[in-house]
Amino acid sequence: MNNAFKNADILLPKNGTDMYKWSVIACDQYTSEPEYWNETESNVGDSASSLRLILPEIYLESDDVDNRIQNIHKTMDEYISDDIFEVYKNALIYVERIQSNSILRQGIVGKIDLEEYDYTKGSTSQVRATEATVIERIPPRVKIRKGASLELPHIMILIDDDKKDIIEPLAESCKNMEKLYDFELMQNGGKIKGYLIPEDIQEKIFSSLENLGEYNHGMKDVPALLYAMGDGNHSLATAKEYYESLKRENPDTDFSNHPARYALAEIVNLHSPALQFEAIHRIVTDVDTQKLISEMEKYLELSESESEQYFVYITDNAEKKVYIKNPSSNLTVGSLQAFLDKYLKENGGKIDYIHGTDTLKSLVSRNGGIGFILPDMNKNQLFPTVIKDGALPRKTFSMGHAEDKRFYIECRKIK
Numbered sequence: 001m002n003n004a005f006k007n008a009d010i011l012l013p014k015n016g017t018d019m020y021k022w023s024v025i026a027c028d029q030y031t032s033e034p035e036y037w038n039e040t041e042s043n044v045g046d047s048a049s050s051l052r053l054i055l056p057e058i059y060l061e062s063d064d065v066d067n068r069i070q071n072i073h074k075t076m077d078e079y080i081s082d083d084i085f086e087v088y089k090n091a092l093i094y095v096e097r098i099q100s101n102s103i104l105r106q107g108i109v110g111k112i113d114l115e116e117y118d119y120t121k122g123s124t125s126q127v128r129a130t131e132a133t134v135i136e137r138i139p140p141r142v143k144i145r146k147g148a149s150l151e152l153p154h155i156m157i158l159i160d161d162d163k164k165d166i167i168e169p170l171a172e173s174c175k176n177m178e179k180l181y182d183f184e185l186m187q188n189g190g191k192i193k194g195y196l197i198p199e200d201i202q203e204k205i206f207s208s209l210e211n212l213g214e215y216n217h218g219m220k221d222v223p224a225l226l227y228a229m230g231d232g233n234h235s236l237a238t239a240k241e242y243y244e245s246l247k248r249e250n251p252d253t254d255f256s257n258h259p260a261r262y263a264l265a266e267i268v269n270l271h272s273p274a275l276q277f278e279a280i281h282r283i284v285t286d287v288d289t290q291k292l293i294s295e296m297e298k299y300l301e302l303s304e305s306e307s308e309q310y311f312v313y314i315t316d317n318a319e320k321k322v323y324i325k326n327p328s329s330n331l332t333v334g335s336l337q338a339f340l341d342k343y344l345k346e347n348g349g350k351i352d353y354i355h356g357t358d359t360l361k362s363l364v365s366r367n368g369g370i371g372f373i374l375p376d377m378n379k380n381q382l383f384p385t386v387i388k389d390g391a392l393p394r395k396t397f398s399m400g401h402a403e404d405k406r407f408y409i410e411c412r413k414i415k
Contacts, residue, residue, distance in 0.1 A: 001210055004116035004126045004227060005157075005267060007092050007202060010109065011085040011150070011411040012180060012194075013048065019183040021047040023192075023407045026154030026231070027054045030402060032283075032352050032363055034058060036187065043186050048084055050152055050408035055144055065140075073147040080149060085411065092197040092205065093180060094170045095266060097274075098190045099404040105274035106167045108197070108205065109410055111262040112157065112227070112236070119237045121390045124223035126213070127157070130230070130386050132394040133237050141238035142245070149415045151239070153264035154406040155232030156399070159212060160383045161269045166208045168269065173201060181409065188403045194410075225387050230268065230275075230399055231406065239263035264412045270379060274404075277379040279333070280353050280395040281360045284340065285369035287349035289315055292370060299339045301326035309335055312373040314364055333374050334393040353395045355402045 013022050021044050030036035037056050044051050052075040055068055062068070079085070093109040117127035145151070159166065177195035184191050197205070213226040229236065243260045247253075255261055268275065284292065293313070296302065302322040309324040309332040327335040344351060354360045357373055364371040377397045385392065 001213060003206055003210055004113045005209060006111050006113060007090045008111035008264060008412055010088045010091045010093060013084055014086045018047050019181055020186060021049050023185060023409050024049060024051045025189060025407050026405045027056045029405050031058050053150060053152055054408060060140055069144055076148055076150045088196060092202050094174055094195040094197050096193045099274055100188050100190050100401060103274040105272055107266040107268040108167060109266045112265045114240045114243045114261055114263060117240055127227040128225055128386060129233050129391045130228050130382060131233060131392045131396050133233060134394055137234050138238050138241050142242050145238055145242045149413060150411045151264055151414045152408040152411050154408060155236050155265040156230040156406055157265050157267050158228045158230045158270045159267055161212055162271050164269060164271060166205060185407050189407055225383060228383055228386055236263055259414045264410060266406060275399050277377050277397045277399060279374035279376050280355060280398045281374055282372040283352050283354055283360060283363055283369055285350050285367055287347060289370045292343060295343060296339055300324045300335060311336060314361060314371045316365060316368055329393060333396050336372060337393050355398050
C-alpha cells in the first residue's frame, strides 16, 4: 500500500522568533467575531507572524481581499528571502497540545499525498472527507494557494487506532527527541510542544499505519479508509484542486515529485480523550424569521412529541425544542440542512456555522435572525458511517472548542 502519510521538509521559524506572536489560530475560526481577529492583530504587532501568511475567512468577502492576498504572497517571499526559517529534511514532528480545558492532545505532523485523497461523495480513496465539501468555497482558496510559495496547515486528519499503539507511545519516546518548540498560545489557546521524530521511530509509525489500514473496521471487500478528515476539509480540498489544475494545465510535465502533490497535515487518534465531538450550530440572518419557522414546521413536520431527531431553535424572544417527524437524513443535521439549503436558495438570506451554544445565543441576541442548536454526534460511528454511507452533511460536527483548533506553526514550500 502506498501510505498517504509521509515525512516532509518542514520549515520552522529560527531560534529567537517570538513563537507566541508567530502562531495564530486556523483561518476558518471566529468568522462572525471580528473582535477576535482585531485582538490577534494587536497581539502580533510588527513581529514576524503566520498571521501575515494566511487570510482569516472573516475577510474573504471584504472589498480589499485581492490586496490582502497579494500581501500574503509578498510576505511569504520576503520571509523566505530573509532566511527566517530552519529547514528539517524528511521530518515528522510529534506534537503535544495542552488544550484550554487542560487535556493533552497528541498528534504527528507530516504530509499527505493528494493522489490518495478524493473529497467527492462516494469516494473509496485512502483519505476521505467526512463531511460534504462545498465546491463553491474552493475557488477563492485556490486563488490564495496559486500564488503562494508556502503552505501552513490547519488540517487535522483522524486515524481510528482504538488500541492507541501509534501516537500515544510517543509521549514516552519524546524524552530522547530534539525539542523544536515549547510555548504558550495566544487568546486562551493553551500550550504546545513539538519534537523531531527520529528515523527509526518514523519507520515504526509507518509500519503501524499500514497495519491499521488492513483492519478496515471489520468490513470486508470494501476499500480501506485509513485517514478521515477531522478539521480543514476545505483546505485539503483546495490543495487537491490546485494540484489537479497544475496537471491539467501542464499535461507533459511530470508531477510525481512536485511539492504541490502534497499538503502538510497533523494526524490525531480519533480515540484521544481530548477529542470530543460537538455539534456545529447554525444561525440564519437577513430572513423573515416567522416565515422561515412556518415553512420549516411544514417541511420537517415538526412536533413537540419525542422522536429520534430533534433540535432547539432560538430567536430574540423565544427558545423551543422540536422533534422532526419527516426526516430526510439519518442525522438531525442532515434533515435540517436540507430544509435550510432549500429555503435560502428560494428566499435569500445568510447562514453561518457557530461553535458553542453561548456564542450562538449571543449572536442571535445581538444580530437577530434565528439560531439552531443541534445535538452532538457519537465519534465512534465516524469511520463505519463514512465507509458505509460516504461523507456526512457539511458542518456535522466539530472537534472541541474554537480556541482548541490547530494553530499555525509549521510551513512547507509548495513551489
